[in-house]
Amino acid sequence: MKFFILEIPLKPIEISKIVYKHRDCLGCGTRPLGRVGSVAIKLTSRQQYSKIIWGGGLFALENVFTELEKAKILGWRKGFLEVSASKKMDSLTTNFSELIVIGKTKNFAQANDLKVEIDCKICGFRKYAPPVHGFDIPEECWDGSDIFYVDELPGIPIVSEDTKAFFESNIDFNVTMYPTKKWVPPYP
Numbered sequence: 001m002k003f004f005i006l007e008i009p010l011k012p013i014e015i016s017k018i019v020y021k022h023r024d025c026l027g028c029g030t031r032p033l034g035r036v037g038s039v040a041i042k043l044t045s046r047q048q049y050s051k052i053i054w055g056g057g058l059f060a061l062e063n064v065f066t067e068l069e070k071a072k073i074l075g076w077r078k079g080f081l082e083v084s085a086s087k088k089m090d091s092l093t094t095n096f097s098e099l100i101v102i103g104k105t106k107n108f109a110q111a112n113d114l115k116v117e118i119d120c121k122i123c124g125f126r127k128y129a130p131p132v133h134g135f136d137i138p139e140e141c142w143d144g145s146d147i148f149y150v151d152e153l154p155g156i157p158i159v160s161e162d163t164k165a166f167f168e169s170n171i172d173f174n175v176t177m178y179p180t181k182k183w184v185p186p187y188p
Contacts, residue, residue, distance in 0.1 A: 003137050004164045004177040006147070006157040013055030014042040027122030039098060040082035050174040058099040058157065059083075065097065071166045075103025075145025101157055103145020109152045111138045128152045134181040156183075 024030065039057060053059045065078050079098035108114075109128050112135055118127040130153055137150070137158070146163040150156065158180060159167070167173050 001137075001139060001142070002161050003142075003180045004159050004161075005180055005183050006159045006163075006167070007176045007178070008052055008054035008058070008157075009050075009174065013053060013059075014044055015039065015056045025120060025123040025125060028118055028120035028125055030118070030120070030123070030125045030127075038080040038082060040084070041096075043083065043085040043094060051170075051172050052099070052175060053096070058101065059096045060099040062095045062097060064099070067170075068166075071162075073146045073163050073166060075143075075147040076101055101147055101149055103143055103148025105137060105141040105143065105148065105150045108137070108141045108150050111141050112136070114152055130185045131183070132185070134179075134183050137180060 041055070041059065051061050051064050059081060068076065077100050079100040081096055081098045083094040083096050085094045109116075112131060114128040114131070116126060117129050118125060120126070135153075142148070146160045148158055150158060159177060164177050167175050167177065
């Protein structure tokens with residue numbers, strides 16, 4: 001099975017509300033990733049408008065969820081999203097929801113021999129050094145979802161070949177995909 005990085009152009013979306021379960025850890029300074037409730041965003045520019053938006057999360061127009069269900073794409077759920085728009089956006093729909101990726105991998109760090117950079121004894125947070133260039137996802141690590149995250153590489157949505165074909169069949173998605181083997185860390 002081949003897997004692909006899903007890249008969605010980052011849009012400067014105004015996040016007007018987001019609440020986390022915990023405060024920053026006193027040991028490592030990292031905020032646990034658990035969120036409470038929904039997110040609220042404000043669209044302020046027509047440039048932000050496409051079927052899927054990335055900006056503090058994945059957000060999609062309502063018809064995308066219907067299309068994902070029809071295509072039997074697994075590994076996501078729909079989340080409530082409060083959306084407002086500036087007056088210049090009034091003619092466009094603000095009918096977005098959050099696309100919450102629930103697919104994941106297990107034992108990826110061990111299978112790829114990733115080195116631990118942070119191992120906090122207070123909150124349990126563990127951060128791994130990313131692969132230097134590209135990576136494989138062994139099938140035994142994959143949960144079978146068509147869209148998923150690798151816990152050890154947070155914030156990088158990964159898709160299966162079927163999902164890649166789904167996105168490529170519709171140019172309105174404004175996404176790019178490339179093989180995980182060609183991934184390069186965005187930071188040194």
